[in-house]
Amino acid sequence: MAPELTLENAQELILNNTTTLFFEHVSLLEAGGRILAEDLRAGENLPPYQQSAVDGYAVSDGWADLRSSFTLAGHSALGDYPAVTLNSGEAMGVLTGGALPSGTEAVIPHEKTIVEGNQITILEKAKPGNNIKQAGEDFEAGTLMLPRGTCLDSGCMALLAAFGIDKVPVYRRPQVAIWGLGKNVIPCHLTPGPGQTRDSNEALLSALLQQEGAILVASELAGAMTKNEIADRLAELLAKADLIITTGGTYSDGENDSRRLFESIGAQVFYWGVNIQPGSHTGAARFGQKLLFSLSGNPAACAVGYQLFAAPALRAMQGMNPCPLRVQAACLNGFPKKSGSRRFVRGHASYTVKGWEVEVLAGQKPSMLRSLINCNALIDLPAGSPPVERGAVADIILLSNGRDFNPTTKA
């Protein structure tokens, strides 16, 4: 029996149950990539006073013609306001970012001048204000510089530095615990005995979590723990994590039933089972403001489930747009199977002169790792789709790095 809940309904339930995390103040160099939790206004003008925009010569005549000459009245030192006032016919050497002598009407870049002794000839026509940074021209005191919700990119970082802001209010990064419930799963550095499998989900999820800015606070395997031990440990993990991802143990009649586990500690399950392939045996629960996700133990199903269910919650917790970018792409190769349920096929998307293209990656069984290598897109095949032919156009979801080109993520 395929579950009836659609992906979109499950995602809506997730976002309805997700709370933006409280904010914290971090130092400037830690703020890159974080989401601003308050509006930031300019505390003063930037620049604070008139400055030269180039290395060159401040001139007293804002409309001086090509080949006009000026008498050099000195060079202004950086780190000081020039004490001199420029009189008519005078010029002064100035450096980028330096204060200008009073009487300056324009600045001529040094490469547009000829200096002979104390005479300067200019090689371009002056215009009043040229190469002068006016006080407040970048940001005026009191204006909104960065609204709440801005992702602090390198430019924002530079702006914060220019205003001397070293304590930056940003949404807290989600603390995440991951927990493998499969009894036969062992840490990857051990050699599997009979019937045992190395844990690959820790490495998979830790890389994916890092891309979303989440902090991995615990990564464990239940192994031979009893039901009671598992429930006790889950309660402990809930105390330190904002979100818990369990993998495996989704078998409803077996020992490691993650749904019963979630319910046994008092978490409220808000969906269980979603009508997709791979990973339909998936569910989510809420415990206070914390979220628990149960994903498949099969690596490809785990990766798909993470991207469709856990990643949007992690983005929403940080005040980001939860939705990845969807585009249409031409398939570079085919996919031979019909899709009963809606299916998410792993692909490698690229943008070429022909537009978006996607390669169906080899090894699409949920248990296989091969289709996760170079996977940067999920191909979204509707329920009842016939085999995909080469050249067909499909909807694809661009993963993680695609978000920057999503128009709706703009602050």
Added chain:
Amino acid sequence: MAPELTLENAQELILNNTTTLFFEHVSLLEAGGRILAEDLRAGENLPPYQQSAVDGYAVSDGWADLRSSFTLAGHSALGDYPAVTLNSGEAMGVLTGGALPSGTEAVIPHEKTIVEGNQITILEKAKPGNNIKQAGEDFEAGTLMLPRGTCLDSGCMALLAAFGIDKVPVYRRPQVAIWGLGKNVIPCHLTPGPGQTRDSNEALLSALLQQEGAILVASELAGAMTKNEIADRLAELLAKADLIITTGGTYSDGENDSRRLFESIGAQVFYWGVNIQPGSHTGAARFGQKLLFSLSGNPAACAVGYQLFAAPALRAMQGMNPCPLRVQAACLNGFPKKSGSRRFVRGHASYTVKGWEVEVLAGQKPSMLRSLINCNALIDLPAGSPPVERGAVADIILLSNGRDFNPTTKA
């Protein structure tokens, strides 16, 4: 006098002078996003033996019809090879990843079965091999799993874990020192005195360097140091950095002439001056296998210079494709100035149902920070371009996050 060297010629010189860094071994959880420095072959079959791909029932008849019944011969425990052999008409409960009893011809997922006492009725037709992972079906022993040059994404990480590989050979991350040469530039946490400016380039460059996987090993300001002190310190920084970026001090007749500085310590300048705006006063030098870049002190010119000159070198040092993705985009607004030299205008690109679009960001003076906020693209306007009209199509360079959609970055 605009310099004559084109951007492409400068970039070619940079790549000709760039050496891929030596490799190092890092632990698995540190390897995410790094570039593999050796071919990796499968040391064994994955999976190592036949396993169940689902939680369900191993059945003895690979062609069993819908509604066929089997007698339950037990449940196989995980963590062991089942000692039982399935006889005709028998089934056994198995768990995902578990070994299968001999005699298994197919596995039926538990949700496609009805269990009554020790009788199991299957709700779908069996097919031989269904839901069985064959030994080596994901990767066969000896096959090339990941070629040298692969960017280790989350899928690669999972694969390394599955093979128990904890020492991963990756190219070393470039160690970078940044150094502000402007005499009036002070650390951003200080309050500027007359004629002083807070350093915003440290915050800008540290965020940009992080995106390229580089490690910031030193960030300093020359301030009032003498020429000799600066040269001595530069030699010290060269001992610990693979690449040095200086900002400011590009004025050819002033005190902080970075070209003369580079030459004074014996570095070989391979270009100086590039015919672009902003930031034409830029240059690069080589000292052994180390690179030195001189960028403008003006923030927007510094950011453009970093993206066009330093970032490609940092990518090449790590064995990555140095070239960012270029696309054509419709301009959402205009840019009012003619461009004498080739000009790089800061923009925000997004991909919509209409294709790529780019917004010309406000505040395009090289000295201003405003155009760097939300900047994820450079609009490449050829020399002699008229003002850009809204709706015009322009070439744009997608910054950092765009690389994943570049077909040439595929391993």
